Structure formats: C-alpha cells, structure tokens
Amino acid sequence: MDHAITPEVANHVLAHYGRGGYQAGSFTEQIIKAIDMADVDNRDKLAHGFPGYVAAVVAIQYDPNGVAHLKAIAAGEQVAA
Numbered sequence: 492m493d494h495a496i497t498p499e500v501a502n503h504v505l506a507h508y509g510r511g512g513y514q515a516g517s518f519t520e521q522i523i524k525a526i527d528m529a530d531v532d533n534r535d536k537l538a539h540g541f542p543g544y545v546a547a548v549v550a551i552q553y554d555p556n557g558v559a560h561l562k563a564i565a566a567g568e569q570v571a572a
Contacts, residue, residue: 496547501565504547510558512565523548 505512507523515523526537526548538545550557563569 496543496550496561496564498565498567500543500547501561504544504551505558505561505565508551508558510551511562519544527552 502512503515503519504523506514507520507527514520522537522541522544526534526541526545529537534545534549547561550560554560560569
C-alpha cells in the first residue's frame with residue numbers, strides 16, 4: 492500500500508484543519524471528515540482506499556511536527572515516504 496502524501500493531499504488536510512492549504516472538493520472533504528472522526532479500526536479500513544489522506548490526517552493529529560511536515564510537502568519541499 493502506498494502511503495505517500497502528495498502535495499494536493501497535504502493541502503487538503505491542512506485546509507481541513509485550518510492550517511493553510513486549499514479546500515478539497517465536497518466528496519474529498521467528506522472523506523477527510525470520515526478519517527478525522529474514525530476510530531482506529533475504521534481508519535485502518537479507510538486507509539485501504541485513501542492511504543495518503545489517512546497518513547496525512549494521522550500526521551496532523553498525532554505528530555508534533557505534523558503541520559510543518561505537511562506544509563513542506565504542500566510546498567513541494569519534501570516528499571512523504
């Protein structure tokens with residue numbers, strides 16, 4: 492499974508959390524909301540279809556450097572592994 496966070500994904504997740512970026516379309520925003528609200532089991536299920544979004548949401552929620560990391564990806568300065 493590819494967990495790479497693209498610049499587009501980083502921008503969408505940053506916008507969802509009010510940290511910059513740009514807003515996703517309505518369907519994608521609903522996916523981000525679902526990931527944001529999901530418990531661990533359901534988040535793992537969502538990761539099968541939306542691995543980059545799940546990785547980005549987990550980063551912004553749990554990594555103290557998550558916002559900076561996503562901003563670097565969004566700016567094309569860093570690539571997520």
